[in-house]
Amino acid sequence: MKRAFRYGFYPTREQAHLLNRTFGCVRMVWNETLRTSDARWKNGGSRLTYRLASSHLTDLKKRLEFQFLNEVSSVPLQQCLRHQEAAFSAFFAKRARHPRFKGRRGRQSAEFTSSAFRWKDGQLALAKMKEPLAIRWSRPLPLEAVPSTVTVSRDASGRWHVSLLVEDPTVVPLPAVAETVGVDLGLKDFAVLSTGERIAHPKHYQRKLATLTRRQRRLSRKKKGGANRRKAQAKVARAHAHVVDARRDFLHKLSTNLVRRFKRISVEDLNVAGMVRNRCLAQSIATSGWAEFRMQLFYKCQWYGRTFVQVNRFFPSSKTCSTCGHVLDLLDLGTRAWTCPECGTRHDRDINAAINIDLAAGRAVRVCGADVRPRHGAIHIGQSALKQKTSVAKPGIPFV
Numbered sequence: 421m422k423r424a425f426r427y428g429f430y431p432t433r434e435q436a437h438l439l440n441r442t443f444g445c446v447r448m449v450w451n452e453t454l455r456t457s458d459a460r461w462k463n464g465g466s467r468l469t470y471r472l473a474s475s476h477l478t479d480l481k482k483r484l485e486f487q488f489l490n491e492v493s494s495v496p497l498q499q500c501l502r503h504q505e506a507a508f509s510a511f512f513a514k515r516a517r518h519p520r521f522k523g524r525r526g527r528q529s530a531e532f533t534s535s536a537f538r539w540k541d542g543q544l545a546l547a548k549m550k551e552p553l554a555i556r557w558s559r560p561l562p563l564e565a566v567p568s569t570v571t572v573s574r575d576a577s578g579r580w581h582v583s584l585l586v587e588d589p590t591v592v593p594l595p596a597v598a599e600t601v602g603v604d605l606g607l608k609d610f611a612v613l614s615t616g617e618r619i620a621h622p623k624h625y626q627r628k629l630a631t632l633t634r635r636q637r638r639l640s641r642k643k644k645g646g647a648n649r650r651k652a653q654a655k656v657a658r659a660h661a662h663v664v665d666a667r668r669d670f671l672h673k674l675s676t677n678l679v680r681r682f683k684r685i686s687v688e689d690l691n692v693a694g695m696v697r698n699r700c701l702a703q704s705i706a707t708s709g710w711a712e713f714r715m716q717l718f719y720k721c722q723w724y725g726r727t728f729v730q731v732n733r734f735f736p737s738s739k740t741c742s743t744c745g746h747v748l749d750l751l752d753l754g755t756r757a758w759t760c761p762e763c764g765t766r767h768d769r770d771i772n773a774a775i776n777i778d779l780a781a782g783r784a785v786r787v788c789g790a791d792v793r794p795r796h797g798a799i800h801i802g803q804s805a806l807k808q809k810t811s812v813a814k815p816g817i818p819f820v
């Protein structure tokens with residue numbers, strides 16, 4: 421099983437300089453390719469494939485004004501073309517939004533494959549660098565692990581990370597358990613389980629989120645282009661990094677806990693492409709947490725021999741009575757509890773939804789038979805709970 425291990429590192433002045441240049445080139449190639457791709461699309465041309473994009477890059481590198489592209493390793497530039505092709509495939513398959521232009525301010529990254537780095541005696545040296553990176557080994561790599569891909573990144577608050585993709589032989593299935601669970605994700609509580617448990621956002625996470633919101637508000641009052649604005653921006657970036665760290669930590673603990681306790685975990689799927697881009701910061705952070713959580717559940721279920729089921733979001737999980745199956749015509753968002761007019765059961769809105777998600781997943785797995793237990797993908801349940809397809813999802817490489 422391939423697994424990514426992420427560490428902090430401290431670049432020397434030269435290393436930071438070279439990496440920053442590399443990020444700049446990657447960004448430029450990404451944006452330039454995206455522009456070309458969009459222009460082709462507008463003119464009714466065919467899709468810009470990796471091969472076409474790659475020959476376009478070769479042409480660019482020959483032009484005088486793009487000579488600087490030759491000063492950094494060519495591998496991250498090629499990799500970014502591959503990433504863009506994958507991003508477009510996801511877009512055309514309606515799994516993701518249209519790829520966006522990369523800005524200078526956010527997280528920057530560059531991916532190196534084995535031809536562009538040297539791994540020797542646990543030391544990592546990237547192409548065109550004399551010295552190995554000073555990595556802070558906060559946890560051990562699996563014994564004799566050799567990275568196949570290395571991703572270097574700098575986040576908005578200026579911290580450097582390197583992520584090593586290695587084969588991890590230590591991942592083995594967990595002992596069998598009998599229980600299943602449905603998970604309803606929300607804004608107030610992070611998750612409500614079909615067992616009746618409510619999982620709130622941890623206090624320290626909420627405190628960090630409050631700091632971020634406050635700093636964001638302060639930033640919005642600063643004059644454009646001023647030094648104070650720049651300082652406020654750095655503060656926002658740092659606060660944001662803290663929120664992301666705290667969230668990742670919380671999500672890992674929760675997903676591991678669920679995977680240990682339940683043999684099947686079902687969640688409503690997320691319509692990333694159709695999701696309204698929310699301007700409210702707290703809310704957009706919460707919804708991006710859902711995507712990360714689902715991804716963690718997806719690969720941890722694969723690692724540990726559990727089943728992960730995604731239930732279609734059109735399935736009326738909140739409006740259906742989990743006791744008798746009666747479907748309400750209307751249930752507005754503010755209603756936290758309701759009584760079923762058919763059987764008289766009193767329902768908590770979220771717990772009822774979670775139970776329904778678990779029930780729908782159970783029906784789908786039963787109809788598929790025992791052998792549909794997906795080995796390489798998640799089960800997706802379509803409009804009707806009976807009509808489902810097993811699809812291989814590509815959640816990307818997890819960070820641990």
Ligand SMILES: [Zn+2]
Nearest residue numbers: 741744760763
């Ligand atoms: Zn009922």
